[in-house]
Amino acid sequence: MNASINNIRNKIAEKGLKVTPQRMSILEAIYNLENHPTVEQIIEFIRKKHPNIATGTVYKVLDTLVSNDLVKKVKTEKDIMRYDGLIENHHHLYCVVCDHIEDYMNAELDEILKRFFEENKIDNFIIEDIKLQINGRFIIHKNVNR
Amino acid sequence: MNASINNIRNKIAEKGLKVTPQRMSILEAIYNLENHPTVEQIIEFIRKKHPNIATGTVYKVLDTLVSNDLVKKVKTEKDIMRYDGLIENHHHLYCVVCDHIEDYMNAELDEILKRFFEENKIDNFIIEDIKLQINGRFIIHKNVNR
DNA sequence: TTTTAAAAGAGAATGATTCTCATTAAAGAA
DNA sequence: TTCTTTAATGAGAATCATTCTCTTTTAAAA
Numbered sequence: 417m418n419a420s421i422n423n424i425r426n427k428i429a430e431k432g433l434k435v436t437p438q439r440m441s442i443l444e445a446i447y448n449l450e451n452h453p454t455v456e457q458i459i460e461f462i463r464k465k466h467p468n469i470a471t472g473t474v475y476k477v478l479d480t481l482v483s484n485d486l487v488k489k490v491k492t493e494k495d496i497m498r499y500d501g502l503i504e505n506h507h508h509l510y511c512v513v514c515d516h517i518e519d520y521m522n523a524e525l526d527e528i529l530k531r532f533f534e535e536n537k538i539d540n541f542i543i544e545d546i547k548l549q550i551n552g553r554f555i556i557h558k559n560v561n562r
Numbered sequence: 563m564n565a566s567i568n569n570i571r572n573k574i575a576e577k578g579l580k581v582t583p584q585r586m587s588i589l590e591a592i593y594n595l596e597n598h599p600t601v602e603q604i605i606e607f608i609r610k611k612h613p614n615i616a617t618g619t620v621y622k623v624l625d626t627l628v629s630n631d632l633v634k635k636v637k638t639e640k641d642i643m644r645y646d647g648l649i650e651n652h653h654h655l656y657c658v659v660c661d662h663i664e665d666y667m668n669a670e671l672d673e674i675l676k677r678f679f680e681e682n683k684i685d686n687f688i689i690e691d692i693k694l695q696i697n698g699r700f701i702i703h704k705n706v707n708r
Numbered sequence: 709t710t711t712t713a714a715a716a717g718a719g720a721a722t723g724a725t726t727c728t729c730a731t732t733a734a735a736g737a738a
Numbered sequence: 739t740t741c742t743t744t745a746a747t748g749a750g751a752a753t754c755a756t757t758c759t760c761t762t763t764t765a766a767a768a
Contacts (some may be wrong), residue, residue: 509687
């Protein structure tokens with residue numbers, strides 16, 4: 417998932433948001449960092465080119481990006497927020513060993529779930545979306561982030 | 563899900579843990595409070611009968627209960643930890659309106675998922691368990707906790 | 709180029725959780 | 739029952755991710 421500078425600029429502008437260097441580089445960071453980065457990792461990445469960005473700004477920009485559907489929040493067991501540049505509804509693989517999170521999408525699975533819950537309505541509850549948290553372990557660990 | 567005093571005592575003793583009044587009342591609180599209580603709600607409940615319990619003790623006891631499989635941690639969108647007295651593998655309904663969390667168990671669903679992932683192995687990943695986060699809204703809101 | 713509302717910066721404040729260390733108590737041994 | 743030992747609790751300080759406040763800066767429209 418990479419996006420050119422102009423691509424990133426457009427994504428921000430399309431939402432009617434002001435295009436600032438801070439917003440650009442935060443979105444760029446999320447697209448470049450694999451494994452659903454933490455705020456800390458995002459800040460570390462950005463400071464290479466933009467050493468003076470304020471922590472509060474990063475949090476504020478992330479909130480803006482999330483509420484404009486440019487980024488999603490991902491919560492882990494570990495209780496630190498992480499961010500995901502993939503916007504479409506999808507599931508997550510969580511490695512219990514190395515903390516790596518991988519996106520998982522499968523249309524057939526979503527169809528099966530949809531059908532199941534059509535046939536098995538939940539009393540007093542209207543489903544909006546379903547996310548699977550698939551816990552397990554990677555056989556070959558890729559990039560261990562922490 | 564209610565349990566008698568002796569029942570609670572046994573659950574703690576069976577794990578080889580010392581039976582303390584603090585552990586007893588925290589486990590009792592989780593069984594009695596509906597809707598996957600927060601630490602704050604657990605403390606509030608306990609202080610009625612046990613006004614001097616220390617906050618740190620509650621956190622420590624909860625960790626002990628979690629690592630001994632007497633209680634599970636549940637994380638919500640709102641990023642405050644909540645606790646669940648239901649130990650068996652199960653799914654959660656999250657109400658996006660009222661923050662109510664309800665346990666959901668369905669053996670047929672688990673079977674369908676098991677079969678799906680047997681037929682659709684994920685490259686480089688061994689699944690240990692799968693949890694559904696079913697987001698939606700209750701038609702009739704029950705006990706709104708906050 | 710000017711204007712202005714929105715965004716960013718700096719750093720203090722917040723608040724859930726963890727840590728430290730002295731005191732207390734559970735549970736097995738005597 | 740009493741003693742002993744080890745683990746648990748209490749009290750409050752410390753931590754640290756996140757939020758807030760308020761001033762300064764800047765994007766973008768006029």
